[in-house]
Amino acid sequence: MTSSPQNNADRAARIAPDLLRWYDANARTLPWRTAPGSNVPxxxxxxxxxxxxxxxxxxxxxxxxxxxxxxxxxxxxxxxxxxxxxxxxxxxxxxxxxxxxxxxxxxxxxxxxxxxxxxxxxxxxxxxxxxxxxxxxxxxxxxGQRAVAVDANVERVVSRLFAIATPLPASRPAIRAAAGSITSDARAGDFAQAMMDLGSSICTSREPKCLVCPLRRDCRAQAQGIAASLPVKAAKKPRPERTGTAFWIERDGHVLLVKRAGRGMLAGMRALPDDGWAARRDGDGVPPVGAEWHEAAAQVRHVFTHFSLQMRIAATRDAPARLAEELGGEWWPLDRIADAGLPTLFANAVKVMAATE
Ligand code: SF4
Missing domain, CATH: 1.10.340.30 (Hypothetical protein; domain 2)
Structure with a gap:
């Protein structure tokens, strides 16, 4: 494949029609979408x-x-x-x-x-x-506005179409410019969704299905045999490991839930009380009240964007009713715990406690 300016322009002009033709026949049906080429906005x-x-x-x-x-x-x-x-x-x-x-x-x-x-x-x-x-x-x-929507899927497709081998994130400006060069004016919404679908079903991370790809004839990475190695990603820093404790305070078929602070991680969500763990620090292990505490045999592991947390669960039962007021929480009935809207981390702590009953 030569890359004279005329060839590049011809190639860019072919990509959108080829992609849209494929999308017309293969679009995923999703509850928030209208059908390809639909006149219904x-x-x-x-x-x-x-x-x-x-x-x-x-x-x-x-x-x-x-x-x-x-x-x-x-x-x-x-x-x-x-x-x-x-x-x-x-x-x-x-x-x-x-x-x-x-x-x-x-x-x-x-x-x-x-x-x-x-x-x-x-x-x-x-x-x-x-x-x-x-x-x-x-x-x-x-x-229906022409717009260059570049997410991780589109980054992958475009870096392969143009064989952009500079590691991410330094390659982002080049990827964006390349994506802009192939974005169509017509059927802008279908084009954006077609790129998403191609990235999720054909031009997948590990094993791109180049043989059935509608853009195969214009794909430089495919021609060079380097598709699966793109995009190159800069080495990630290891995720910090944090430890912490959640406190299970139970009385009479209820567990004490607090509302997390209005700012920061899981802000405003219902949760079990904890020992102050955060992205940058371990929990101090100090319970919120003096009581007879027992540690559950199982722990909960949760991976956040910037750190991983290994969370112990300390439990006390027959707690006095006044603790809800002292800790600014509420007694939540265990038989309706699924309705509390707990984040996954604490929902998993509930499962641990249910298994230790
Ligand atoms: S030919 Fe292969 S690498 Fe190129 S866009 Fe299609 S699936 Fe991706």
């Missing part, structure tokens, strides 16, 4: 909600949450009016809880401005929790 609320949920989360994990959210809150006004605790509880298990708090803030910002999402990338970007990729994706999918 996608609902900006559903597109926005799905894009926020899909950040760092798989389609399979998002689907039931999307269904639940849109059944309970079918439009942005309904979500904006929902109590924080209801939304945080409905989000529980999806992880990256800052997204849920931004979701609430964004819904309220849009509702206060009349209930319509901005249609431009810049306008969308100004909303809480909407970064460059999400703004571009919503602008393209919901409003």
């Amino acid at each position: 996608a609902d900006p609320y559903r597109v926005w909600l799905s894009e926020i949920m899909l950040q760092q989360t798989t389609v399979a994990a998002v689907k039931p949450y999307f269904k639940d959210f849109t059944a309970r809150w079918p439009n942005v006004a309904a979500l904006a009016a929902a109590p924080d605790q209801d939304v945080l509880a409905a989000w529980a298990g999806l992880g990256y809880y800052a997204r849920a708090r931004n979701l609430i803030a964004c819904a309220r910002t849009v509702a206060e401005a009349g209930g319509r999402f901005p249609e431009t990338e810049d306008g969308l970007r100004a909303l809480p929790g909407v970064g460059a990729y999400t703004a571009a994706a919503i602008a393209a999918i919901a409003f």
Whole structure:
């Protein structure tokens, strides 16, 4: 494959039509999508909600949450009016809880401005929790605007199409420019979604299926036999290991839950009391009250973005009722613990305790 300017232009001009033809026949059916080439515009609320949920989360994990959210809150006004605790509880298990708090803030910002999402990338970007990729994706999918939406999937496809071997993240400007050179004006939303689908089903991380890829004839990495080695990633720093303790305080079929502080990790979520562990420090192991404590045999391990936590669980039973007030918490019935909206880490602590009964 030679790379004269004319060849490059011809190649770039072929990629979008080839991709869209493939998408017309192979698009995934997803609850937030309209059919390829559809004249029915996608609902900006559903597109926005799905894009926020899909950040760092798989389609399979998002689907039931999307269904639940849109059944309970079918439009942005309904979500904006929902109590924080209801939304945080409905989000529980999806992880990256800052997204849920931004979701609430964004819904309220849009509702206060009349209930319509901005249609431009810049306008969308100004909303809480909407970064460059999400703004571009919503602008393209919901409003049909030409926008270069580059997430990890698209980074992979583009770095292979153009055989960009500079390691990430230094290669991002080159990837972005290359992505811009192939982004189509027509069918902007379908193009963005086609790139996502190609990245998740054909141009996969480990074993790209080049033989059945619609972009094969224009892919430099495929021609050079280096597809699976791209994109090159700079070596990651090891994730720090932290230790901490969660405290299981039980009385009369109830467990004491607290609400975490309004800022920081898992902010505003219901949780078991803990010993102050955080991304930069281990917990101090000091229980919140004097009592007879027993450590559960099993522990909970949880991987956060910036650290891993090994969490012990210390339990005390027959605790006095006044502790709820002393610790600023509430006694939550154990037979309704699934409704508490606990983050996965604490939901797993509940499972450990259920198994030790
Ligand atoms: S030919 Fe292979 S490496 Fe190139 S875009 Fe298609 S699947 Fe990816």
